[in-house]
Structures are given as C-alpha cells and as structure tokens.
Amino acid sequence: MTPPRRDPAPAVPPTPPIPLAALLALPDLGLRQVAGPSAAERDVRVQWVHTSEMEDPFPYLLGGELLLTAGVHFASAKGAGAYLDRYVARTVEAGASALGFGLAPVHDETPAALLAACDRHGLPLVEVPPRTPFTAVARAVWQAMGEARVRELRHVTESQQALAAAAARPDPVPSVLRRLAGRLGAWAALIAPDGSEVYAAGSVPDPGARAAAVRLAGVVRPAPDAHAPSSATDSHAGTRLSAYALAGGAPSERPALVLVTGRPDPGDHAVANVAAVLLSLLTGPHLGSAEAGRSAALVRLLLGAAPEEAAPLLGPGSRWAVVHARRRGGPAGPLAAAALGTALGTALIEPGDAVVRLLLPAGREVTAQPGWTLGVSGPVAVAALVTGDGQAAAALRRAIGTRAPLVVHRGAGPGMTGLVSPDDARARAEDLLAPVTDSPALVETLRTWIGLHGSWDRTAVALEVHRNTVRQRIGRAAALLGADLDDPDVRMELWFALRWL
Numbered sequence: 150m151t152p153p154r155r156d157p158a159p160a161v162p163p164t165p166p167i168p169l170a171a172l173l174a175l176p177d178l179g180l181r182q183v184a185g186p187s188a189a190e191r192d193v194r195v196q197w198v199h200t201s202e203m204e205d206p207f208p209y210l211l212g213g214e215l216l217l218t219a220g221v222h223f224a225s226a227k228g229a230g231a232y233l234d235r236y237v238a239r240t241v242e243a244g245a246s247a248l249g250f251g252l253a254p255v256h257d258e259t260p261a262a263l264l265a266a267c268d269r270h271g272l273p274l275v276e277v278p279p280r281t282p283f284t285a286v287a288r289a290v291w292q293a294m295g296e297a298r299v300r301e302l303r304h305v306t307e308s309q310q311a312l313a314a315a316a317a318r319p320d321p322v323p324s325v326l327r328r329l330a331g332r333l334g335a336w337a338a339l340i341a342p343d344g345s346e347v348y349a350a351g352s353v354p355d356p357g358a359r360a361a362a363v364r365l366a367g368v369v370r371p372a373p374d375a376h377a378p379s380s381a382t383d384s385h386a387g388t389r390l391s392a393y394a395l396a397g398g399a400p401s402e403r404p405a406l407v408l409v410t411g412r413p414d415p416g417d418h419a420v421a422n423v424a425a426v427l428l429s430l431l432t433g434p435h436l437g438s439a440e441a442g443r444s445a446a447l448v449r450l451l452l453g454a455a456p457e458e459a460a461p462l463l464g465p466g467s468r469w470a471v472v473h474a475r476r477r478g479g480p481a482g483p484l485a486a487a488a489l490g491t492a493l494g495t496a497l498i499e500p501g502d503a504v505v506r507l508l509l510p511a512g513r514e515v516t517a518q519p520g521w522t523l524g525v526s527g528p529v530a531v532a533a534l535v536t537g538d539g540q541a542a543a544a545l546r547r548a549i550g551t552r553a554p555l556v557v558h559r560g561a562g563p564g565m566t567g568l569v570s571p572d573d574a575r576a577r578a579e580d581l582l583a584p585v586t587d588s589p590a591l592v593e594t595l596r597t598w599i600g601l602h603g604s605w606d607r608t609a610v611a612l613e614v615h616r617n618t619v620r621q622r623i624g625r626a627a628a629l630l631g632a633d634l635d636d637p638d639v640r641m642e643l644w645f646a647l648r649w650l
Contacts (some may be wrong), residue, residue, distance in 0.1 A: 162610040165415035166194035184267040184274035212244030237266040253279040335410040341405040366405035369394040377633035460531035471537035517554040551606035584629040
C-alpha cells in the first residue's frame, strides 16, 4: 500500500514548542534519554504529545510530537530488530521530535533493538519510569507551553513599548533600529533600493551573511507592476536572515528592514513587524522624491519665492485639487483633520474649527468620508491654487446646501469670463460690490444664496443660520447695492463679480 503523502508544511500550534531538554530536567517526571542524539546539543523541541500503540504511527502524526508508547504492539523484545527498525523509521518520517518508551507493565526494560534503531535513525529515545503516567508527561508539556506563551507575550509587549518610546526620540529611526537590535540580539538595518545601508545598528555580521541579507531585501521590494511578499526569511551559516517591506512612498524608493540573528525567540517576528510599521511611518514622509519636492517648494515659498518659481519643485505639469471639508455634528480638531488627511492620502492639511482645507494631487480620487461634507475644486496649477480654493469653497457650500456628502467643482473652461481682462473684471467687481464689501457676512450670504439659485432654506443650511437671517441679509444687500435681485441679469452680473472679488 502506498503510504499517505505528508504535507511539507504541517500546522504549527499557537503556543511555542518546548525544548526536550527542559522536560528531561524536570525531577518530578524522572525522564531519561537512553538513545539517539543529545536533546540539548540538537535543541530538540516538542510541539505536542501523542500516545499511540499503533504499529504504524505515520498517518496519525502531524510532526513535532513526543510520541509515547508502552510497546504493546512489539511482538517480543528479542528478534524484533527489523520490525522496530521500520517502526522508528516511520516515526522519523512522520516528523516526530522524540520517542518516549514507558517501562512496565509490558516491558521491564527498553528493548535493545529499539535503542539501536533510534541511534541509527537519529531519533531521541526517552525512558518513562513506571511511576510516571503518560498523562503527567502531557500535562507537563502543556503547562510548559502555557508558561512559554506568557513569556512570549511579555517579550512582545515590552518590546512594543520600548520601540514606541524609541520612535518618540529626537532621532527616531536610528533609535528604533538600536532598540530593535538590542531586544532581538540582532543586526538591524534599513537597506535602500540600491543595496546601501540607510541606517544600521547591532553587531555587524560576517560579510557573507550581510550580503545575503541585502539580497533578501530585494525579495520584499516590489518590481514595477509586480507583487512582492511583505516579509521573507532565509539562513546563512547558522544565522537567520529576515527582511520586511516598509510602506509609504513610491515602491521603487522604499527601503527594507533586514535582520540577522541567531536562533529567534518566539515572538521575534511579531516584534519585527511592529518595528517595520513604525519605520514605515517614520520614513514614509521623508524618503520619497515627491514628498521631498513638496517640502522644498514649501521652504522656497516661505523664503519669499513666487508660486511660479516653486512650482517646478513639485514635478513637471503638477496640478492639484483643493478640498474644503466640514465635519458634521461639530468642529473638527487637529486629530480629526489628520485622520481625514490620512483617509484622503495627503499630509498637506490646514486644520480649522469650521473648515479643514487640504491639498492633494489632482489625479487622486476623492471619495465621500463618513462624518464629513466635502467640496473639491477642479484640477489647478500651483499658480492658480487661489482659484482652486474658491472653487472648493463654492463646492462645499453647495454640498452643505444640498445635503450631499461630496460635491466636485465641474468647470466648463473659461467661457464668457475668458473674454474679459482679469484686471478689468476685478476692478468692475470691486466697484459693483463696494457697498457690501465691509460686511463679510453679507458677501458670503449673497454668494451662497445666488449659487443655490435663491433658495432660502438651502442657504440657511449651508450657512448654519436661520432662514429669516438669510432673508434679512439678502434684503440688506439688495438695499445697499440698489439692485433688483429678482432680475436674472442682475444676479448673473453679481455672480461674476463675486467670483472675481
């Protein structure tokens, strides 16, 4: 009969394995290794305990077991060499970590053929004395696993706290790497796409392991239009190599976190993942060329440059969208504004109690956000951001007035306004609206009311005032302007003037 195929990746228990040497050291159990390689030297680990008297244990094992048997199925202690050799070979093939043989009531001593077979196949053989029931061995393993799990959780929790504290230091990236290297006993480094070290900490490994770790970093860095794993592992000359992808920035510019360690402790992978997340947050805003260009443009503007001079730093043909956002149900604090920026994918945020303003690349889609009302401008060049700001403000007013979660400005090109000189149009607007410009409330109410087609109710909602207040303001504006606001020609001229004001 063809033996069943063994899955090359057996299930791993949710608790860490226990060193067999630790079980042998428990005086209450009285276990003694009598054959096979030394459990301590080979660092044999037990993942589970299974008791079986089947002649062929292979179909019933997952791998990593301490298999316990009293030898009930052994035909006899003498002349059973071939049978016991096959039994041990199948146990090793199933992936068992060790074999536990219970003395009495079936056998008074461990069969010599079993000792020889375990030595031949490299399987640790442990004698279980008559006073120790198999259930006591299983209980000791589960108890040791529980204690190891508690140690693992404590290790992960303390490491997370230490990494978070390091991230708050003035030099956060080197501090996180130093703390990570110290907690894991590792060499930790950020590797740039060209293979150079951005930062490194810990004991430097031999050149071969270092070079292998740099090559492993390329595995988690995605090629254009390709998927890459978030982490990868390898080994080199007895050391363990790990690489973790960092998020943020363009894929071609992302560094990778690499670790070179000895035998990892349980929980090290979780600690490394926490470090990768922190390093992604710390390096993402600073290492991408696009972010660097935006910072350079901001510095240039603060130093007095005109928008046209700073625009090339944002990239050729850079166009932007301005977003005005109002939080429904109350003012928006800095934390809420930052969360909105994260959701929309931009760090260019101006928090405000009434309106939050954001800038983001024009090609990025803006979607409705729970709890917010958004007005979005059309795509504008850097030199026309003021125009985009006005478009976003008008779109937000329309969104509030119509109770829509999102309104995007849909410009139809310059149209008739393009036939008029901007200077002449602005001068005409200032002259026409001069009687009301000293009252921002009247100007804003007039702009909103005309934009919402003279709707008292929707204007009241947009401005968050009573509809009678809207009527009073519009009446006051009409009186000051000496204009008949029921005349569509008058409304049209005032609308163009308000846009140019």
